[in-house]
Amino acid sequence: PLTNEAQVDGLIPTIKFPTTSAHEMAHQLGYAAENEANFIGCLASIYNDDVYFKYCGYAFGLRYCLNEIYKRDEALFNDIIKTINKGILKHYEEVRLFWEAHENPVEPFFKYFYSGYLKANNQSKGMQSYSYVVALLVNYFNA
Structure with missing residues (x-):
């Protein structure tokens, strides 16, 4: 938002490229909310x-x-996760390992300040704002 340039890390796992690129383009089109x-x-x-x-x-x-x-029902999650294709779970693990490998000591500070930045820009839940996509998806696919 500060430079109006989309930023996509070229090192992210391939499975992240389509959604991350489109996410960044959405910002360029004027959708500020995460x-x-x-x-x-x-x-x-x-x-x-x-x-x-x-x-x-x-x-x-x-x-x-x-x-x-x-977050809401760990037992239900455990039941559902058993039904998810193993290839999808492998991709999730690859993404998790990527982010784990790229953690650094200043990341907690970055997240804290970025969360404050989001709050200052009308996203009252800060970093949690990203996960509010679930409500939009549920409403969209239930319509």
């Missing part, structure tokens, strides 16, 4: 003609939904 940019990134990927983009979009949305279920 949940809205995530929603647009997800839908842009799902409705892309490329089957891999579609997969990435659905996997992205599913991950956020699973995280929300885990």
